[in-house]
Amino acid sequence: MKNKIIIISILILIYACKNKQVTEEISEPTLNENTVGLSTAQLKNANIESNLLEQKEIASTIKINGKIDVPPQNIISISAPMGGYLKSTNLLPGMYIKKGELIATLEDQQFIQLQQDYLLAKSKLHFAEVEYNRQKELNQSQATSDKITQQSLAEVNIQRIMMNATAEKLKLIRIDPEKITENNISKNVNIYSPINGYVSKVNVNIGKYLSPSDVIFELINPSDYHLMIHAFEKDITNLAIGQKVIAYNNINPEKKYQAKIILISKDISPQGTAEVHCDLDVMDKSILPGMYMNAEIQSSSKKAFVIPLDGIVHFEGKDYVFLANSDMTYQMLEIKLINSQNEIAQIEFLNTEDMSKKSFVTKGAYTLLMKMKNRAEE
Numbered sequence: 001m002k003n004k005i006i007i008i009s010i011l012i013l014i015y016a017c018k019n020k021q022v023t024e025e026i027s028e029p030t031l032n033e034n035t036v037g038l039s040t041a042q043l044k045n046a047n048i049e050s051n052l053l054e055q056k057e058i059a060s061t062i063k064i065n066g067k068i069d070v071p072p073q074n075i076i077s078i079s080a081p082m083g084g085y086l087k088s089t090n091l092l093p094g095m096y097i098k099k100g101e102l103i104a105t106l107e108d109q110q111f112i113q114l115q116q117d118y119l120l121a122k123s124k125l126h127f128a129e130v131e132y133n134r135q136k137e138l139n140q141s142q143a144t145s146d147k148i149t150q151q152s153l154a155e156v157n158i159q160r161i162m163m164n165a166t167a168e169k170l171k172l173i174r175i176d177p178e179k180i181t182e183n184n185i186s187k188n189v190n191i192y193s194p195i196n197g198y199v200s201k202v203n204v205n206i207g208k209y210l211s212p213s214d215v216i217f218e219l220i221n222p223s224d225y226h227l228m229i230h231a232f233e234k235d236i237t238n239l240a241i242g243q244k245v246i247a248y249n250n251i252n253p254e255k256k257y258q259a260k261i262i263l264i265s266k267d268i269s270p271q272g273t274a275e276v277h278c279d280l281d282v283m284d285k286s287i288l289p290g291m292y293m294n295a296e297i298q299s300s301s302k303k304a305f306v307i308p309l310d311g312i313v314h315f316e317g318k319d320y321v322f323l324a325n326s327d328m329t330y331q332m333l334e335i336k337l338i339n340s341q342n343e344i345a346q347i348e349f350l351n352t353e354d355m356s357k358k359s360f361v362t363k364g365a366y367t368l369l370m371k372m373k374n375r376a377e378e
Contacts, residue, residue, distance in 0.1 A: 036322075036372040037329040048364035050324035053355055056306045061339050062238060062297040066229030066247075069277075070289045074221040076195055080210045081172045084108035084189060088206065091217060095199045104191040104216060111173065115185045118166040118177055125159035132156045197221045200289070225287060227259050227280060229295045230273040238299040239264055245278045246296045253294075257284065261297075304338065304346045305355065311362040312337065312345055313369045321347065322361040322368050330361060330368050 038046060084106035091103055132152035138144040167177040173189045201218035210216060227247050231239060245259040263277040278295070280287070312335070313320050319337045322330040338346040349355055361368065 034332045035329050036332070036368050036375065037327075038371075040328070043328060046364055046367050048367060049362050050359045051362050052357065052359055053305050053307060055303050055356070056344075061341075062231075062235045062299055064229045064231055064235070064276075064295045064297065066227055066276075066278075066293050066295050068225050068287055068289055068291045068293060069228035070220055070225060074224050075200070076197070076219040076221065077215045078103070078191060078194075078217040078219065079212060079215055080106055080189075080191070081212055082108075082110060082114075082169075082189075083209070083211045083214075084111070086204050086206055086208050086210060086216070087188060089202075089204070091199050091202050093199050093202055097193045097197065097199065097219070099193055099196050101193045102190055103193050106189045106191065106210070107187050108189075109187065111175075111189050112185060112187050114166065114169055114173075115175070115180050118163065118170060118180060119182060119185075121159055121163035121166055125156065125163050128152070128156040128159045191216070193219065195219060195221050220289060222283065225280060225283060225289065226262070227257075227278040227293060227295065229276045229278065229293075230269075230271075231264075231276045233268055233272045233274070236264065236274055239276060239297065243297060247278070247280075247293045249291060249293050252286075257287070257293075258282070259295075305348070306344050306346055307360060308362050309340060309343050309345050311360060311365050312347070313365045315369060319347075320365075320369075322365055324359040324361055332369075332372065 038048075085108055087105040087107045089104040091097070097103060132149070132155070135144055135149045135152040139146060139149040170177045170180070174192065175186075175189065197219045199217060200220045201215075203214070203218075204210060204216050227245065229245075239261060241261055241264065243261045245261060247257040247259055248255060258281040259278040260281070261276055262279045265275040265277075268274050307321060311321055313322075313332075319335050320332045321335050323333055324330055334350050336348040336350065338348055340346070
């Protein structure tokens, strides 16, 4: 009987010890809302890794928005120097045209009048020169006065001025005065493309009267597109002429365009930005003026805290890391994500406490976040 009592006592003691051990394993320390704790068993299954933070040389990347722009010297406005009615054109926005290609024909009675004035001035000049030569010979034999000879010379000069001035007006509307005769006077004037490029705007229709100040067409020379980005005031000090830029659009973000900064504006807009002009290394037909682009600019390298991306969680619009405490608890700290490269992120802590000798979760951070959320829901 005595042996039975001893055996039962031993069994009760063993059961109590096991129960206490289980209770210890599943118990968790008292936690606040930003701290999560794990038991020994949970820690083994969670696959969580922790390490001291590293400081590495890492180049920060400035991300800016912009668009493809055309410099003023590459935008050509086509006008009719003397006005006229538009007789014909086949241009449409987006069409590619070659230099010297006929793009429009105008007609107006003033073109006829101008050619007539030139031929009359040319004829009168010829008559004035003949008369002057005759008066010059008569003057040499004293058959006429010097005054008459001088008047003949003045008439020659007047007619030459009239003819040359009219010739220049004809050249202005691209009519060669040397080819005009009384048999080929035309009421039409042709307009030719001065560049190889694309039609950007067509502002007229057939039959419309155009004044000299009207812009008929707008052409774009595609040989010198550039990227124009708007840099925020805080980023301008990190930019420099010659700095490399990587640009891409939202339609095809995988395709990268290389560029370099060629000009930084000294004026800050009311929105707190300055224009930065970048020269594209290679022109691409898929790039069009006005196309919105994203730009990434690498600034100078500096030492900063880095942590694997697996150690960062994004929750309710903010970024966090977990500080690993010695008692198997993890404290969630808000950080500022500066940049990321090759699965490594550059971060800044919002407080000024020294974090260089503290251990942080580098793998399995989302497991801790899920446990924290589940605890809050309970």
